[in-house]
Amino acid sequence: MIVLGVDTATPATAVGLLLADGSTLEAHDHPAPGERPGHATRLLPLADRLLTEAGLQWDSLQRIAVGVGPGTFTGLRIGVATARGLAQSLSLDLVGVSSLQALARRALKEGQRGSVLAAIDARRGEVFAGGWSAAGELFTARALAPDDLGDLLEHQGPGSAFEHHNWLAVGDGAIRFRSHFEGRGIEVPSDASPLHRIRGADICELALDVESHRTDPVLPDYLRRPDAEIALQGAAG
Amino acid sequence: MNVLAIESSCDDTCAAVVQGDGQVLANVISSQGVHSRFGGVVPEIASRHHLELIDLVVLQALAEAGLSLDDIGLVAATRGPGLVGALLVGFSYAKGLAAAHRLAFAPVDHLQGHVAANFLRTEQGQFEPPFICLIASGGHTLIAHVREREGFEVLGRTLDDAAGEAFDKGARMLGLGYPGGAALERLAAGGDPAAFDFPAGGARPRAGMGVGRIEFARSLDFSFAGLKTALLYRVRELSESELATLAPDLAASYQAAIVDSLIARCEQALKVTGLERLAVGGGVAANGELRRRLASMGATVHVPAPILCTDNAAMIASAARFCSALAYPAYLPLDVYATGESAA
Ligand SMILES: [Zn+2]
Numbered sequence: 124m125i126v127l128g129v130d131t132a133t134p135a136t137a138v139g140l141l142l143a144d145g146s147t148l149e150a151h152d153h154p155a156p157g158e159r160p161g162h163a164t165r166l167l168p169l170a171d172r173l174l175t176e177a178g179l180q181w182d183s184l185q186r187i188a189v190g191v192g193p194g195t196f197t198g199l200r201i202g203v204a205t206a207r208g209l210a211q212s213l214s215l216d217l218v219g220v221s222s223l224q225a226l227a228r229r230a231l232k233e234g235q236r237g238s239v240l241a242a243i244d245a246r247r248g249e250v251f252a253g254g255w256s257a258a259g260e261l262f263t264a265r266a267l268a269p270d271d272l273g274d275l276l277e278h279q280g281p282g283s284a285f286e287h288h289n290w291l292a293v294g295d296g297a298i299r300f301r302s303h304f305e306g307r308g309i310e311v312p313s314d315a316s317p318l319h320r321i322r323g324a325d326i327c328e329l330a331l332d333v334e335s336h337r338t339d340p341v342l343p344d345y346l347r348r349p350d351a352e353i354a355l356q357g358a359a360g
Numbered sequence: 361m362n363v364l365a366i367e368s369s370c371d372d373t374c375a376a377v378v379q380g381d382g383q384v385l386a387n388v389i390s391s392q393g394v395h396s397r398f399g400g401v402v403p404e405i406a407s408r409h410h411l412e413l414i415d416l417v418v419l420q421a422l423a424e425a426g427l428s429l430d431d432i433g434l435v436a437a438t439r440g441p442g443l444v445g446a447l448l449v450g451f452s453y454a455k456g457l458a459a460a461h462r463l464a465f466a467p468v469d470h471l472q473g474h475v476a477a478n479f480l481r482t483e484q485g486q487f488e489p490p491f492i493c494l495i496a497s498g499g500h501t502l503i504a505h506v507r508e509r510e511g512f513e514v515l516g517r518t519l520d521d522a523a524g525e526a527f528d529k530g531a532r533m534l535g536l537g538y539p540g541g542a543a544l545e546r547l548a549a550g551g552d553p554a555a556f557d558f559p560a561g562g563a564r565p566r567a568g569m570g571v572g573r574i575e576f577a578r579s580l581d582f583s584f585a586g587l588k589t590a591l592l593y594r595v596r597e598l599s600e601s602e603l604a605t606l607a608p609d610l611a612a613s614y615q616a617a618i619v620d621s622l623i624a625r626c627e628q629a630l631k632v633t634g635l636e637r638l639a640v641g642g643g644v645a646a647n648g649e650l651r652r653r654l655a656s657m658g659a660t661v662h663v664p665a666p667i668l669c670t671d672n673a674a675m676i677a678s679a680a681r682f683c684s685a686l687a688y689p690a691y692l693p694l695d696v697y698a699t700g701e702s703a704a
Contacts, residue, residue: 167693197448212460
């Protein structure tokens with residue numbers, strides 16, 4: 124199946140094209156620190172470039188896949204809105220996949236034997252975190268302060284999936300809070316490691332495993348409610 | 361040629377299909393209606409709703425037009441000004457929709473859209489340039505000289521609040537909730553517009569710019585902040601029972617001050633340009649007092665149907681017919697803009 128996969132959960136823009144023979148082409152944009160993310164301006168040009176490289180047309184695509192986060196709200200909406208526009212235009216199935224799972228999948232694929240803690244910088248001193256091992260998901264993705272991560276991992280009793288795991292943390296959240304993670308005995312690859320980056324190929328391949336639901340609109344997995352709603356609820360007591 | 365347009369600059373998710381000759385085939389507006397409990401539009405919530413609604417709104421517009429994407433020759437979307445997060449949903453979706461069909465794409469300025477609402481074929485007929493166009497809504501208030509269908513020149517704009525914003529803020533001070541423009545108008549219907557002497561939105565000098573009262577009064581810019589403050593002081597002076605009695609008078613006087621300001625600027629713009637034709641757009645165009653005053657101005661006044669005055673995608677499609685569309689793939693790297701003109 125020919126799949127176009129995009130991810131905009133982090134400041135980076137990642138695009139992948141899975142070809143009929145199972146090989147993948149990839150392109151990405153990584154803004155320099157402090158630079159504005161290029162989601163709106165880079166996503167479609169990168170996708171167009173991959174199609175050209177592969178000698179394909181838009182209507183060669185058989186499925187569109189999009190990372191639904193969690194991550195930056197505006198970034199996610201640009202990715203999902205673009206993907207939905209493409210899918211609608213081509214009458215194709217759109218599949219939303221977890222951006223955290225894409226990170227974890229890469230680390231496991233590259234030989235991590237223990238568990239992978241995928242962590243995306245959630246700002247406000249928090250990370251969006253999810254845990255995976257080769258056997259599957261260990262806990263559901265959530266937003267939390269890095270200090271609470273230890274509790275999450277330690278409070279699992281003997282015999283749980285968490286026991287005796289060697290944890291590897293990947294993602295821009297793992298880089299930002301490296302000392303917190305390492306202080307808990309969680310390994311974090313060097314900042315330059317490609318394991319910290321979400322890749323379009325993983326978005327494509329994850330989408331192969333998912334049954335698509337055309338009636339179920341793909342939306343970002345925000346994991347956080349809008350501030351205004353929380354404030355309103357707080358004011359109401 | 362059929363134009364499919366998307367508008368998502370504020371809290372309405374809109375899609376429309378318009379023919380090349382200005383005939384509206386579909387004009388779908390999904391008002392979110394979730395912002396009243398917050399006392400104003402919350403950008404993050406508006407953006408989330410746009411994304412939930414966009415597919416359905418576009419599909420409905422195509423269905424109502426009885427067309428498929430294969431019948432569309434040009435895709436258009438509002439590029440700005442507006443809420444960036446909200447614009448990005450409609451604009452990104454539209455770019456994706458156009459790209460996969462390799463269609464031409466027109467990025468449209470929202471204000472040009474309000475102007476171009478006058479070029480649509482409707483029961484009132486099309487209104488052709490040259491004319492003066494007043495655009496007054498909750499997000500913008502400006503007066504434009506429209507010489508041709510492709511663009512306009514801004515003669516004056518608000519220096520602070522928009523006229524619709526002034527209505528809403530006044531309504532809130534009078535305890536009428538949000539959005540309160542229509543409620544304020546209803547309350548004003550039973551009041552005396554001459555009961556209170558409010559400054560007519562043109563009597564306040566441009567703060568810190570050394571432009572005097574008289575010079576500002578001559579300019580075509582608007583200012584509603586002083587008026588809002590005047591109402592606030594009046595409301596504070598009054599006891600609760602006095603306020604209950606005088607609320608209709610306050611509303612009527614406040615509304616009269618806003619309308620006076622709008623009318624005065626329109627008259628001035630017509631005088632300066634020597635034109636006798638005036639078009640009005642934006643949500644404030646629905647205000648009955650403004651419509652009465654417009655009707656007695658002596659100029660030829662064109663007010664599109666209410667659904668074409670408030671934010672809608674038919675007006676964006678209309679504008680797209682007269683701007684130079686971009687062929688695939690030139691539009692793929694385009695971004696939206698929050699204020700002013702596009703940077704590139
Ligand atoms: Zn508007």
